[in-house]
Amino acid sequence: MRRLLVTGGAGFIGSNFVHHVLEHTDARVTVLDAFTYAASREALEGLPADRVRVVEGDVCDAGLVGALVGELADAEGGAVVHFAAESHNDNSLADPSPFVTTNVVGTFTVLEAVRAHGVRLHHVSTDEVYGDLELEDPGRFTESTPYRPSSPYSASKAGADHLVRAWVRSFGVAATLSNCSNNYGPWQHVEKFIPRQITNVLDGGRVKLYGSGANVRDWIHADDHSSAVLAILERGVIGATYLVGADGERSNLEVVRLVLELMGRDPDDFDHVTDRAGHDLRYAIDPTRLRTELGWVPRFTSFEEGLARTIEWYAAHADWWRPKKARVEAAYAAKGQ
Numbered sequence: 001m002r003r004l005l006v007t008g009g010a011g012f013i014g015s016n017f018v019h020h021v022l023e024h025t026d027a028r029v030t031v032l033d034a035f036t037y038a039a040s041r042e043a044l045e046g047l048p049a050d051r052v053r054v055v056e057g058d059v060c061d062a063g064l065v066g067a068l069v070g071e072l073a074d075a076e077g078g079a080v081v082h083f084a085a086e087s088h089n090d091n092s093l094a095d096p097s098p099f100v101t102t103n104v105v106g107t108f109t110v111l112e113a114v115r116a117h118g119v120r121l122h123h124v125s126t127d128e129v130y131g132d133l134e135l136e137d138p139g140r141f142t143e144s145t146p147y148r149p150s151s152p153y154s155a156s157k158a159g160a161d162h163l164v165r166a167w168v169r170s171f172g173v174a175a176t177l178s179n180c181s182n183n184y185g186p187w188q189h190v191e192k193f194i195p196r197q198i199t200n201v202l203d204g205g206r207v208k209l210y211g212s213g214a215n216v217r218d219w220i221h222a223d224d225h226s227s228a229v230l231a232i233l234e235r236g237v238i239g240a241t242y243l244v245g246a247d248g249e250r251s252n253l254e255v256v257r258l259v260l261e262l263m264g265r266d267p268d269d270f271d272h273v274t275d276r277a278g279h280d281l282r283y284a285i286d287p288t289r290l291r292t293e294l295g296w297v298p299r300f301t302s303f304e305e306g307l308a309r310t311i312e313w314y315a316a317h318a319d320w321w322r323p324k325k326a327r328v329e330a331a332y333a334a335k336g337q
């Protein structure tokens with residue numbers, strides 16, 4: 001039976017991955033999570049106690065990480081899946097410090113532990129390490145696109161990716177990497193674009209679009225990100241990087257209009273607000289390697305359907321997001337966003 005240590009397993013995507021693993025494998029999972037503002041105990045509720053253990057702790061705590069990774073050393077199929085990170089660009093502009101600590105030093109700490117114990121690692125990263133594409137550029141990011149990160153968040157993730165590759169090459173650490181595009185789905189924090197707009201409408205507030213809204217993101221449902229990470233963990237080539245995306249390019253303006261339409265509102269009933277500093281123009285993933293080498297296919301091929309289901313989920317889970325909403329909106333309002 002496989003044993004996994006999932007860092008950041010109480011976050012939006014990490015918790016989705018834990019559910020996915022329990023459903024599709026017989027693995028036992030330890031979640032290591034610092035339970036920052038971004039974590040949700042609720043997202044892990046009801047999971048079988050004989051298969052899931054939750055440890056509250058910091059991924060930068062070398063003693064703790066070393067002990068948890070050490071438990072996997074002799075386990076069949078023992079592996080670390082590293083999701084833990086500070087994840088929100090706007091927060092990284094307000095205060096980069098925790099991004100450098102968690103994303104760079106945290107990844108270093110995980111790498112030293114897997115090196116010491118000879119344990120397999122999958123490192124979860126983002127397409128933002130490649131910077132952005134021009135709006136008119138027909139190209140997409142591939143595994144060989146040069147790194148050109150724009151924000152403190154993406155620079156810290158780029159630093160982490162470089163550390164992983166160096167540990168593979170110099171120390172023979174058995175690691176794979178994935179760089180995924182923008183996720184959406186249940187349990188995403190209300191600071192992020194799609195949940196923010198859905199909950200603004202549900203709360204009777206206004207939908208907020210940064211700048212002109214021409215910026216393009218490549219949307220993928222979190223369930224599909226999880227199935228990709230599991231495929232890489234099970235069949236990926238050590239040392240390889242896989243780009244994860246589901247052909248979901250939409251401009252922010254299109255997304256805002258779709259959210260409003262699906263929620264029965266006038267699609268033009270939104271506000272243009274102060275743009276994000278250094279705002280990346282367009283992300284687009286070429287997932288050919290993942291599809292052809294590992295046979296991965298996304299389940300959510302209709303963004304409209306996935307978004308409609310996400311809206312239903314937020315409408316049914318106001319008890320979870322409402323306590324977080326006021327603080328997030330106050331911080332945005334202070335910046336004219």
Ligand code: NAD
Nearest residue numbers: 008010011012013034035036038039058059084085087183
């Ligand atoms: P999230 O912010 O929802 O969750 C991050 C989790 O990490 C939280 O549970 C938090 O408590 C935990 N954490 C933060 N600092 C920690 C620390 N020092 N020690 C231990 N745990 C800590 O983030 P997410 O959107 O689920 O992203 C998860 C991973 O996927 C990140 O590495 C992110 O870079 C990557 N990613 C995210 C997206 C996206 O669209 N959200 C896309 C591609 C890649």
Ligand code: DAU
Nearest residue numbers: 087088089126127128181182191192193208209210215252
């Ligand atoms: O591409 C992958 C990345 O996607 C991940 O690595 C990050 O962790 C994740 O947060 C996400 O980054 P973005 O910055 O693209 O996502 P965010 O949800 O913050 O914003 C999406 C787009 O919407 C972006 O162009 C900014 C814009 N936006 C955002 C907010 C919060 C708005 O127009 N209005 C808003 O209110």
